[in-house]
Structures are given as structure tokens and as C-alpha cells.
Amino acid sequence: MAGKFSEQEAKEKLESSSRKVTDKDVERVLEKERDIEEKVQKSGSLRQYFNVVKSMYGLVKAYWRGEYREIPWFTIAAIVTALLYVFNPLDVLPDVIPFLGLTDDALILAVCLKLVQQDLNDFEDWQAEHDQAPKPD
Template sequence: MAGFKAWNIAARLKRRGGALAQMARAMRLFVPMCGDVLKGRYRPVPWSAIGWMALAVIYLVSPLDLIPDVLLLVGVLDDVVIVGWLLTRVDAALADYRRWKGIDMPVRRPPPR
């Protein structure tokens, strides 16, 4: 039974919940941040967040990958992992923007076992 629990997808997602929350928050905040920057309401411009997001989009649409998408599951999986990591970098770069908006909520971490 213990070996089966290690492969339990729900348990794995629960352990990775912090990273998934960071990715979702980055995607939710990036477009409003760009709007605030373009309207001049938010300064300084978070160039690192813009750069990380540009890298994520470029990697996602680029035909050049670490593992070609022709290898169906593995090829798509590398896209998910790399773009997910880049989105966590976007989220970290948006920390000052979240504080400015008054929505700086810490990402929930699962309690240690």
C-alpha cells in the first residue's frame, strides 16, 4: 500500500500546491500589471517579470524544444515543466506589484510531515 500512495496523483498535486498556486497567480496578475504600467499608474516597470513571461511564451510557441513534441507525452511534459518554472519566476518578480495592489498573500505551503 505504501508504494501505491507514492503514485497517488492527488497526494502529489497537494504537495505541489504551492507551485501551482504561484503559476495561477502569475497568470492572473500579469495582464493587469501590464495595464497599470502602460497607464502610468505603477512604477518602476518590473522588467524581470516581463522578461520571464516573454521567455515562457516564446518557449511555448517555439518549434525548438528540449524534447520534441513529436514524442507526445514526454514532449508536452517538458513544455509544462519549463513553462511552469518560468511562471513561478514571473510570480516572484511580481511581489512588489502585489504589495502595491494590496494583495500580497503568501502562497500556502503544506505543513511538514
């Protein structure tokens, strides 16, 4: 793969891996939330996705708790796949390769965002309404 990972390859990897996501994968990504967010926040090429990753986590958590289910499973699976990919230091381009190691992680996040953007926007709208709803005493 000589240092190149195309958007099409990222999309194919994301889609094929998403078809294999299980409940265990969802649990694993939820367990690794702090580690993944820290990696994204501290990595130059990933830092721009920090707020997106936080929103993705909000969606996965709300889905997992049964609070928000108006979403296709593929969206949850794609997000879980992307987050686990970012967590894995030995992906297509190992993270230890200077200047290139995190570019595939950033590309996976970008492609995932393209695929799930509308569902993520819908969730954020739902969340904003949900957060403004009066709380029972």
C-alpha cells in the first residue's frame, strides 16, 4: 500500500467492516471512549475531528441505552468501525510511521462522517430538543 490509502479504499473498508460489527464491538468502543478521544485530541491530523468523535460517541451511547433508536444500524456500525479503526495502532498505515501513520485514521473518520452526516445531524437535533425538555421534579 506504499503510503497511500484512497478515499474509495477507506469507504470499502468501512462498509465491509461495518457489516461485521457486533454488540461486543459496540461495548468495546464504549469502553475505549477516553482512550480514543485522547488520541484524537492529541493527534494533529485527527484533532479537527474531536467534536465529531464526541458527537459520534453521544449517538452510540444514546442508541446503546435505548434512548435514541431512529437510526439505521449501518450508521451505528460505521461509527463503531471508524472509532475502533482509530484506536487500532496497527491499521493500514501503522500510527508510528511519521507524517503518514494517522492520515488513514483521519481519512476513515472523514469517510465515515460523509456516510453518516445526516443521521448525526438528526441525532444532534434530537439531542438539542431532548436537552431543552423540562426535567421532572
